[in-house]
Amino acid sequence: MxxxxxxxxxxxxxxxxxxxxxxxxxxxxxxxxxxxxxxxxxxxxxxxxxxxxxxxxxxxxxxxxxGKPKKQVTNTELEFNSFKIKNINCANVLKGDESAIAEARKQPRNIPSYKTLIKHTENCDLFKQVYGYNNILNTEEEKQFPIAFNILLYKDVAQVEILLRAIYRPQNYYCLHVDGFSPDHVHKAAKSLADCFDNVFIVSKTENIVYQSFQRLQADLNCMADHLAKPDWKYLINLPSQELPIKTNLQIVRILKLLNNTNQVGCTRGIGIIMKRFLHRYDYVYDENGTYKIVNTLEKYKLPPHHFLTAKGTAYVLLTHQFVKYVLTSQIAKDVLDWCRGILSPDEYYWSMLNFNHHVPVPGSGQEACLKVTELSTYVSWAITKTPDECHGKWLRHICVFSAGDLKMLVNRAELFANKFELEYSYPAIQCLSEWLHNQTLSPQAIDTQFYKRLYLKKITYQLDLWTNLKPIQFNETDL
Structure with missing residues (x-):
C-alpha cells in the first residue's frame, strides 16, 4: 500500500x-x-x-x-575637447621653429566663451573632472606653502578660468575682483566659476575702475582684506586676468622660499619716477550715469606724510603675509594711502613707497636700496624703452600682446608670470604655454637657486641708501 x-x-x-x-x-x-x-x-x-x-x-x-561598454562622452567633454587646436606642434613652437609658429597662426580655432563656462559649471563635479582640476599634481612641499592670489578682471572669464587652472592648488586662495563697470554676464560667469571651489571667491566689495584711478589700487586692497580671514597663507601675488604663469606652482613656492619672507617690489628713482603724476592734485569728476574721469586740478599737491619720499614701481608685486597685514592695520600705511588718492596710477607708487622708505620699519622690506630692483612678479614687454623689448605679437598701448612666436623667450625668463595675452589673438600661445606648464608639473624642472637667492642676499647686504638715516628732512621738488 x-x-x-x-x-x-x-x-x-x-x-x-x-x-x-x-x-x-x-x-x-x-x-x-x-x-x-x-x-x-x-x-x-x-x-x-x-x-x-x-x-x-x-x-x-x-x-x-x-566587449565592455564604452564610457559615454558628455557634451561638456565634447565641447572642452573642441577648444583644443588640433594641428599645432607645441614642442616645435616652444623651440622657436618658424614653420611651426606660422602653421599655428593659420589653424582654425574654437574659442571658449562665458556662455560655455556658465553652462559647464552648472555641474561642478563634472566640470572639475573634465577640465582637469581633480588630477593636478600637488606635492607635500606645495601643500605646506599656501599662496593667496588676487585676480582682477573685467572681461573674458573663460581666459580667467585658463589662468586659474594653471595656478590652482586646493591649499591656495583666489580672490576674483570683477570690475564694477563690467557687463552682468561677466559677473555671472565669474560667480559660476567661483562657486565650484571652496577656495575661490568673489571679492566682498567691488570697485568701478578707470585707467590710472585710485580704484585700481583699492580693488587689490579689498581682496587683501578678504584674504586676511584665511590665516595660513605665506605670500600674496596680485594678477590681472590677462597674465599667465611661466613657472609652475612648485617652482613659485621654491622661489618665494628663497626670498626668505621679504617682499619683492619694483622701485625707480630719477627720471623714471614720472613727477607729473603727483606734482598736482587729481580729482574725480562723476557723470550722471556713474562713470567718472580723472582731472588735473593744476593745484600743487601736498607732500607725502611721515617724511616719505616718492618711489615708483609697478602694480604687480610679491608681498609677505605680514606686509599685507601691516598695510591694512598700520596708521602710517593708511596715511600714505590717503595721499595716493590724489595722484595718477597710485598702484605703481604705493607698494614701492611703503617698501623702500627705510626710516619706517615695514615687515618684509629688508634694507635694499631703490636702485635697479628686479621686478620678479611679472614680465612685461614694453615698446617705450630706449631699446624696445622683443615682441612677435602686437603692440597695444605700448605693451606687447604675446603670440606663439614669443614663447621661446618667455619660458626662459626668470619672472613668475607674463603679461599680456588676449584670449582670441593669443590663443595658440595660450594653448602651447598651458601644455608646457602641464608637462613641467609632471616632470619638475630645477630653478636657478643662486639667482633667486641673490635677490634676498642683496636685500640684507646692500649698503643702506640715504633714505634710511634722513632725520630732519628738508623737502623740495627736486627731492621728489
Missing part, C-alpha cells in the same frame, strides 16, 4: 513538471544563432521575471559581442 502511494505521488509530480515545461514552450523561442532564449508573449504573471531575464541575457550577449 505504501509503495503504491509513493508511485502515485511520483507520477503526479512528473505530470506537473511536464506540464510546466510544455507551458513555457508556449511563450519562449530559441535563437539558434546566439544560443539565447527570448520571450514571445509572456503572461502578466511572468512579465517581471521574463523581462529581467531577457535584459540580463541581452546585456550579456552585447558584452560578449562588443
Amino acid at each position: 505504501f509503495k503504491k502511494s509513493r508511485l502515485i505521488v511520483a507520477a503526479v509530480s512528473l505530470a506537473i513538471v511536464l506540464y510546466a515545461i510544455n507551458s513555457r514552450q508556449l511563450f519562449v523561442k530559441y535563437d539558434i544563432k546566439t544560443g539565447v532564449t527570448f520571450n514571445k508573449q509572456p503572461s502578466a504573471m511572468h512579465m517581471n521575471q521574463t523581462f529581467s531575464t531577457r535584459s540580463s541575457i541581452k546585456n550579456e550577449v552585447i558584452q560578449k559581442t562588443l
Whole structure:
C-alpha cells in the first residue's frame, strides 16, 4: 500500500513538471544563432521575471559581442575637447621653429566663451573632472606653502578660468575682483566659476575702475582684506586676468622660499619716477550715469606724510603675509594711502613707497636700496624703452600682446608670470604655454637657486641708501 502511494505521488509530480515545461514552450523561442532564449508573449504573471531575464541575457550577449561598454562622452567633454587646436606642434613652437609658429597662426580655432563656462559649471563635479582640476599634481612641499592670489578682471572669464587652472592648488586662495563697470554676464560667469571651489571667491566689495584711478589700487586692497580671514597663507601675488604663469606652482613656492619672507617690489628713482603724476592734485569728476574721469586740478599737491619720499614701481608685486597685514592695520600705511588718492596710477607708487622708505620699519622690506630692483612678479614687454623689448605679437598701448612666436623667450625668463595675452589673438600661445606648464608639473624642472637667492642676499647686504638715516628732512621738488 505504501509503495503504491509513493508511485502515485511520483507520477503526479512528473505530470506537473511536464506540464510546466510544455507551458513555457508556449511563450519562449530559441535563437539558434546566439544560443539565447527570448520571450514571445509572456503572461502578466511572468512579465517581471521574463523581462529581467531577457535584459540580463541581452546585456550579456552585447558584452560578449562588443566587449565592455564604452564610457559615454558628455557634451561638456565634447565641447572642452573642441577648444583644443588640433594641428599645432607645441614642442616645435616652444623651440622657436618658424614653420611651426606660422602653421599655428593659420589653424582654425574654437574659442571658449562665458556662455560655455556658465553652462559647464552648472555641474561642478563634472566640470572639475573634465577640465582637469581633480588630477593636478600637488606635492607635500606645495601643500605646506599656501599662496593667496588676487585676480582682477573685467572681461573674458573663460581666459580667467585658463589662468586659474594653471595656478590652482586646493591649499591656495583666489580672490576674483570683477570690475564694477563690467557687463552682468561677466559677473555671472565669474560667480559660476567661483562657486565650484571652496577656495575661490568673489571679492566682498567691488570697485568701478578707470585707467590710472585710485580704484585700481583699492580693488587689490579689498581682496587683501578678504584674504586676511584665511590665516595660513605665506605670500600674496596680485594678477590681472590677462597674465599667465611661466613657472609652475612648485617652482613659485621654491622661489618665494628663497626670498626668505621679504617682499619683492619694483622701485625707480630719477627720471623714471614720472613727477607729473603727483606734482598736482587729481580729482574725480562723476557723470550722471556713474562713470567718472580723472582731472588735473593744476593745484600743487601736498607732500607725502611721515617724511616719505616718492618711489615708483609697478602694480604687480610679491608681498609677505605680514606686509599685507601691516598695510591694512598700520596708521602710517593708511596715511600714505590717503595721499595716493590724489595722484595718477597710485598702484605703481604705493607698494614701492611703503617698501623702500627705510626710516619706517615695514615687515618684509629688508634694507635694499631703490636702485635697479628686479621686478620678479611679472614680465612685461614694453615698446617705450630706449631699446624696445622683443615682441612677435602686437603692440597695444605700448605693451606687447604675446603670440606663439614669443614663447621661446618667455619660458626662459626668470619672472613668475607674463603679461599680456588676449584670449582670441593669443590663443595658440595660450594653448602651447598651458601644455608646457602641464608637462613641467609632471616632470619638475630645477630653478636657478643662486639667482633667486641673490635677490634676498642683496636685500640684507646692500649698503643702506640715504633714505634710511634722513632725520630732519628738508623737502623740495627736486627731492621728489
